[in-house]
Amino acid sequence: MDKKELLGKIRDREQKMxxxxxxxxxxxGDFLPVNRLAELFSIRIETLTPxxxxxxxxxxxxxxxxxGCYLFPRYAFSTRSGLTPHPALKEVLSILSPTKSSWLVAFWFSSSNGMxxxxxxxxxxxxxxxRVILAAQSEVDGVLHG
Structure with a gap:
């Protein structure tokens, strides 16, 4: 198998994954459109969307x-003081977002994590x-050699 063929197989495998x-x-069922979030949390869509x-x-x-539809993670919300995002989510996103697309952030949140x-x-x-914030930082830092 030549190099071009091997790279094609790797790309196909990555696409399948x-x-x-x-x-x-x-x-x-954790990512929902706005209307489903509004139903779930008993809030008007006209209030939730903005x-x-x-x-x-x-x-x-x-x-x-x-x-064409934007889906939001239901696990991201706290209902302790009204419907708001978990406060730590902002810090996690500030760590991950510069290097990861929204889909990659979703994969990270949904994957088991050694940290x-x-x-x-x-x-x-x-x-x-x-611990989640520390795990996010570890994800971005990668393997550190000392």
């Missing part, structure tokens, strides 16, 4: 785009935010 990861994200736009502009939340004892960041953002 990407498609599978997207299917898992979309099929998991808030989401503002929060995303302030890097307090993120969305993924699929077939979190094999748990997913999305499962700990509300209960152990400091």
């Amino acid at each position: 990407l498609t599978q990861a997207k299917d898992e994200i979309l099929g998991g 808030a989401l736009i503002e929060w995303e502009g302030d890097n307090r939340i993120f969305s993924i785009e699929h077939e 979190l004892g094999g748990k997913r960041p999305r499962d700990l953002i509300s209960s152990d935010a400091v």
Whole structure:
């Protein structure tokens, strides 16, 4: 097998992996369009839509785009003091967003993480935010040699 053929096989495999990861994200029920979020949290869509736009502009939340529709992660919200993004999410996004697309951020939140004892960041953002922030920083820093 020549180099060109090998690179083609690698690209095909990477594309399959990407498609599978997207299917898992979309099929998991954690990313919802605005109207479904409004229903879930019993808030008027006319109230939620401008808030989401503002929060995303302030890097307090993120969305993924699929077939022309923006989907927001339901795990990103705290209902303790009204519906707002978890405060730690802004710091995590400020760490990850400069190097990762929204889809890659979604993959990171949904993948088990060695820094979190094999748990997913999305499962700990509300209960152990400091560890999630440290895991995000570790993700960006990569392997450090000393």
